Amino acid sequence: xxxxxxxxxxxxxxxxxxxxxxxxxxxxxxxxxxxxxxxxxxxxxxxxxxxxxxxxxxxxxxxxxxxxxxxxxxxxxxxxxxxxxxxxxxxxxxxxxxxxxxxxxxxxxxxxxxxxxxxxxxxxxxxxxxxxxxxxxxxxxxxxxxxxxxxxxxxxxxxxxxxxxxxxxxxxxxxxxxxxxxxxxxxxxxxxxxxxxxxxxxxxxxxxxxxxxxxxxxxxxxxxxxxxxxx
Amino acid sequence: xxxxxxxxxxxxxxxxxxxxxxxxxxxxxxxxxxxxxxxxxxxxxxxxxxxxxxxxxxxxxxxxxxxxxxxxxxxxxxxxxxxxxxxxxxxxxxxxxxxxxxxxxxxxxxxxxxxxxxxxxxxxxxxxxxxxxxxxxxxxxxxxxxxxxxxxxxxxxxxxxxxxxxxxxxxxxxxxxxxxxxxxxxxxxxxxxxxxxxxxxxxxxxxxxxxxxxxxxxxxxxxxxxxxxxxxxxxxxxxxxxxxxxxxxxxxxxxxxxxxxxxxxxxxxxxxxxxxxxxxxxxxxxxxxxxxxxxxxxxxxxxxxxxxxxxxxxxxxxxxxxxxxxxxxxxxxxxxxxxxxxxxxxxxxxxxxxxxxxxxxxxxxxxxxxxxxxxxxxxxxxxxxxxxxxxxxxxxxxx
Numbered sequence: 006x007x008x009x010x011x012x013x014x015x016x017x018x019x020x021x022x023x024x025x026x027x028x029x030x031x032x033x034x035x036x037x038x039x040x041x042x043x044x045x046x047x048x049x050x051x052x053x054x055x056x057x058x059x060x061x062x063x064x065x066x067x068x069x070x071x072x073x074x075x076x077x078x079x080x081x082x083x084x085x086x087x088x089x090x091x092x093x094x095x096x097x098x099x100x101x102x103x104x105x106x107x108x109x110x111x112x113x114x115x116x117x118x119x120x121x122x123x124x125x126x127x128x129x130x131x132x133x134x135x136x137x138x139x140x141x142x143x144x145x146x147x148x149x150x151x152x153x154x155x156x157x158x159x160x161x162x163x164x165x166x167x168x169x170x171x172x173x174x175x176x177x178x179x180x181x182x183x184x185x186x187x188x189x190x191x192x193x194x195x196x197x198x199x200x201x202x203x204x205x206x207x208x209x210x211x212x213x214x215x216x217x218x219x220x221x222x223x224x225x226x227x228x229x230x231x232x233x234x235x236x
Numbered sequence: 237x238x239x240x241x242x243x244x245x246x247x248x249x250x251x252x253x254x255x256x257x258x259x260x261x262x263x264x265x266x267x268x269x270x271x272x273x274x275x276x277x278x279x280x281x282x283x284x285x286x287x288x289x290x291x292x293x294x295x296x297x298x299x300x301x302x303x304x305x306x307x308x309x310x311x312x313x314x315x316x317x318x319x320x321x322x323x324x325x326x327x328x329x330x331x332x333x334x335x336x337x338x339x340x341x342x343x344x345x346x347x348x349x350x351x352x353x354x355x356x357x358x359x360x361x362x363x364x365x366x367x368x369x370x371x372x373x374x375x376x377x378x379x380x381x382x383x384x385x386x387x388x389x390x391x392x393x394x395x396x397x398x399x400x401x402x403x404x405x406x407x408x409x410x411x412x413x414x415x416x417x418x419x420x421x422x423x424x425x426x427x428x429x430x431x432x433x434x435x436x437x438x439x440x441x442x443x444x445x446x447x448x449x450x451x452x453x454x455x456x457x458x459x460x461x462x463x464x465x466x467x468x469x470x471x472x473x474x475x476x477x478x479x480x481x482x483x484x485x486x487x488x489x490x491x492x493x494x495x496x497x498x499x500x501x502x503x504x505x506x507x508x509x510x511x512x513x514x515x516x517x518x519x520x521x522x523x524x525x526x527x528x529x530x531x532x533x534x535x536x537x538x539x540x541x542x543x544x545x546x547x548x549x550x551x552x553x554x555x556x557x558x559x560x561x562x563x564x565x566x567x568x569x570x571x572x573x574x575x576x577x578x579x580x581x582x583x584x585x586x587x588x589x590x591x592x593x594x595x596x597x598x599x600x601x602x603x604x605x606x607x608x609x610x611x612x613x614x615x616x617x618x619x620x621x622x623x624x625x626x627x628x629x630x631x632x633x634x635x
Contacts, residue, residue, distance in 0.1 A: 052632060061552065061629050093554025104631055106239075106546045108246040113237065118553050120237045149246070165553075177632050 006073055008172045008205040009035040009058070014067030016053050016228075027053040029228045031067065035207060037172065040199040042216040043209045045225035051209045052177070054225060058207065059096060059175050060088045071095070072172055093121050097166030097204070099195075101178035103158040105150040111137065111161045112146040118168040136164040140194070156187040163194060167202065174198065176208040180215050188215055239559070240566035243543065254535050255574045261528045262579025263586075265521050265604055270587055270594030272517045278408040278593050279510045282329075282346075283501050285403040288354050288471035289480060291496045292324070292487055298494075300329050300468035301406050301501075302508045307493070309416075309465040315493075318486050320478030325353035326467040328419050331405065336387055341379060344405035345412050347419020347467075354471035357413050363398035369415055374398040376410030390425045394418070406509060408592050416467070424464035435461070525607055528575070533615035536568045540619035547623050548630035557624060564619045572612030576605055 014031040017024055027050045035041055045051045056062035057069070060076060069077040072095055076086055097118075105114045115133045119125075124132065137143045140160040142153075150158055159179065166174050176195065180188030192208075192215050199206045199220075208219070216222050224231040244251045282301065292315055293305035315324040328347035333340060348355035350366045357365065357374050363383045366372045373394040375381045385396045394414070403411045414422065426434070435457050442453035442460075472495070474483060484495040496504065540547070547560055580601060587594040 055632055056629050059552070059632070061627075061632075089551075089554045089556060091554075092552065096554075098549075098552055098631070100549075100631060104545065104549045106543075106549065108243040108543070108546075109239075113242065117237060117550075121553070121555055121559070 007034050007036050007070070008039075008072060009033070009207075010068075010070040011058070012068045012070075014057060014069065015065045016050075016057060016062065017065045027228050028057065028064070031230045033223070033230065035173070035205040037203040037205055038199050039205045040196055040218075040220045041205070041207045042219045042222040043207065043225055043230075044211065044213060044216065044222060045209075046211060049225040050228040051211075051225055053228075054230075055175060055177055055207075055209050059098065060092060093118070094169055095172045097169070097171035097174040099159075099162055099166050099174065099176040099179045101181045103150065103155075103162040103182070105158055105161055105165070107150055110147050110149055111142065111153065111157075111164075114150070114161055115164045115168055118165060122169055132168065133164075136167055137161075139167075140164045155183055156190065159183060159187070159191055160194070163191070163198070167198060167204075170202065171204055174204050174206045176206065178210055178212075179208065180210065180212060185214070188212070192217075238566070239563045240570065243539070243563070244567060244570065247539070250535075251571070254531070254571060255578055258528050258531055258571065258575035259578030259582065261524050261531070262576050262604070262608065263582045265524045265528075266579055266583040266596070266601065267587070267590065267594055268517050268521050268524070269600040269604060270583070270596045271590075271592060272514060273595035273597055273600065274408070274593030275513050275517070276506070276510060277595050278404050279406045279505050280502055281403045282344075282405055282411065283498060283505065285358055286327075286355050286471065287358075287498050288325075289474040289497070290472035290484055290487070291498070291501050292470040292472055292491075292493045293468070293496070295488075295492050295494050298504050298508065300327065302504050305468050306466050307468070307470070308463065309420075309467045311491070311493075312467070312470045314491055315470045315472060315487060318483060318491070320475055320483040320486075321472055322475040322478075323354060323473040325349045325355055325471045326416055327355040327469045327471050328416060328423070328467045329405075329469070330419075330423055331407070331409070332422070334389060336379065336381070339380075341410075342407075343376075343379060343410045343412055344407075345414055345419050345422060347414050347416040347423075350415045353416075354473060357398070357400040357402065359400060359402050360398045361401045363396070365398055366413065366415055367397070370418055371395060372397045372415070373418075374400050374413040376404060376412070377401060378404070378410040379412070389414075390422045392418075392421075404593070406505065420464050420466065424462075424466070431461075525611060528608070529611040529615050532568060532571055532575075532612060533618050535571065536564065536616050536619040537622065539567055540564055540623050544622065544626055545630060547626050548628050551626065552628035552631040560623050561620060564623050565613070565616050568612045568616035568619070569609070572608050572615070576608045580605075 011031055011033040014028060016028040017026050019025055043051060057064050064077055066080050075083050112133055115136055116129060119129045119132060137146050140163060142157050142160050145153055145157055180191050195206050196218055198204060293300055294307050297303050297305040309326050312324045312326045315321060326349060331344045333342050366374055371392055371394050373396055375396050377399050381396045383396055386393045405411055438460060439453045439457045442448050442456060443450045474480060487493050487495045587596055
């Protein structure tokens with residue numbers, strides 16, 4: 006079953022002469038284990054696409070189906086859907102700048118999304134250490150983000166995104182703040198996660214060097230998604 | 237997961253500095269509560285310690301503490317003759333600034349009939365009461381005097397025969413008890429040179445009248461010197477079963493004095509001299525509480541703004557508003573409660589160092605704590621409003 010299905014999605018800001026069509030007639034379908042890249046220059050609508058996909062920004066029209074549940078239909082959120090719960094339980098986010106919570110240690114940053122779904126005690130701690138192990142930063146578990154290197158921070162951020170075994174991971178320019186070597190390592194990790202965890206991964210980037218090995222690559226231009234598979 | 241604590245651990249220097257700053261403000265608020273209580277206690281101490289059935293003072297005067305009241309000493313015989321009066325004692329009260337030892341001291345003197353009259357110290361803490369007609373005194377230990385000390389007042393030296401702790405004057409200054417004639421002498425005694433000048437002026441005025449020869453004027457002058465047998469009030473004890481209101485009415489109608497019960501005298505003080513101070517202290521306390529709330533509010537707002545991106549991230553990964561509200565509110569409460577406890581501990585360990593009496597009451601502490609907590613909640617509103625309106629999109633670089 007598809008994790009995410011987007012059909013005829015549009016987002017229009019303003020009206021009349023000030024109207025801006027940020028997204029127009031977007032169709033996208035992502036299945037478990039898919040590794041999808043969205044490429045596009047600045048102003049192409051990448052961030053708007055990400056905001057709509059992460060259910061933060063309400064589209065103008067279209068339909069979004071997530072994990073078999075219709076979330077947005079025609080021109081409004083579907084009734085009875087707890088969007089924050091979906092983000093909490095079924096989505097993971099990786100940001101351009103790691104966006105770790107600065108007053109929490111690496112361990113606590115990974116524990117935070119687990120605590121939001123009620124996981125606690127030894128089971129939660131074990132899960133955290135398992136993820137930090139997986140990211141090869143177990144020895145940095147009790148360090149505050151300020152004491153970690155850029156690459157370590159991004160790995161902690163990926164561990165946090167994976168904490169609740171999300172069905173969909175949305176990554177916004179995850180390599181932008183890293184050098185090429187570390188950037189490639191992060192991309193390798195994302196590929197590994199998609200295959201091993203069967204999580205769908207959508208990466209928004211403008212760096213074509215980083216998308217090697219992706220299942221599908223789409224290009225966004227002036228709010229339109231080029232559906233031609235570039236791979 | 238207690239986010240507020242983790243955040244404060246990271247900023248503990250600023251958190252502690254704020255606690256000390258706001259805590260000192262709370263110390264002042266609590267000290268003012270105590271000062272208010274102390275002010276009332278001191279203002280009423282001499283009234284309560286004296287506690288006659290009636291205070292008789294000059295007509296239409298609110299004396300002897302609120303307003304000057306003067307009357308000839310012998311009037312107490314007239315009051316004694318009123319039906320229902322068992323005892324009527326002359327009473328004098330005034331404030332002086334005198335040199336005792338190396339220091340200039342501000343204190344009040346009470347003169348009373350030491351031979352069984354009313355108005356003397358109720359309880360002697362050390363030594364004994366005044367037994368001789370002259371040159372003995374009972375003093376408050378605040379004056380730094382010890383039993384047997386010799387204290388010069390005017391022309392004479394007085395021996396401290398007793399110490400009493402129970403009363404201070406209405407300004408909180410210590411009291412000294414003297415026999416009535418001694419108290420009158422200390423109050424009215426003039427310098428010899430001034431007495432001679434006064435007598436010369438009077439003799440000259442009398443001689444100028446033309447009806448007296450100069451030697452006759454000289455002979456008459458001493459008899460016309462101002463009377464020093466003046467008192468401020470007459471203290472009355474009623475006979476058992478006597479009707480207080482009737483006795484008071486009789487004194488007012490027939491002797492042309494004003495009379496007050498101790499309750500009325502207390503009210504005169506509370507509504508008169510103490511009312512202004514009470515309002516003043518209330519205003520100060522209100523201002524300080526507002527300042528505390530503003531400071532906590534600004535600190536919490538700053539704390540919140542510093543982690544606004546983290547709040548956006550929390551929202552993006554699905555944290556409910558309750559988690560955000562708890563983070564901001566808990567910090568505000570921790571700051572307020574810690575500052576209050578700091579202030580409470582500080583004032584309970586330093587109140588005795590204040591020159592004025594500070595009476596700390598647990599009820600006042602509790603009310604201040606409740607006001608502080610409400611202030612803390614109020615202080616967090618600005619930070620909460622900012623946190624709740626933060627868009628999760630901020631974490632992705634949008635909005």
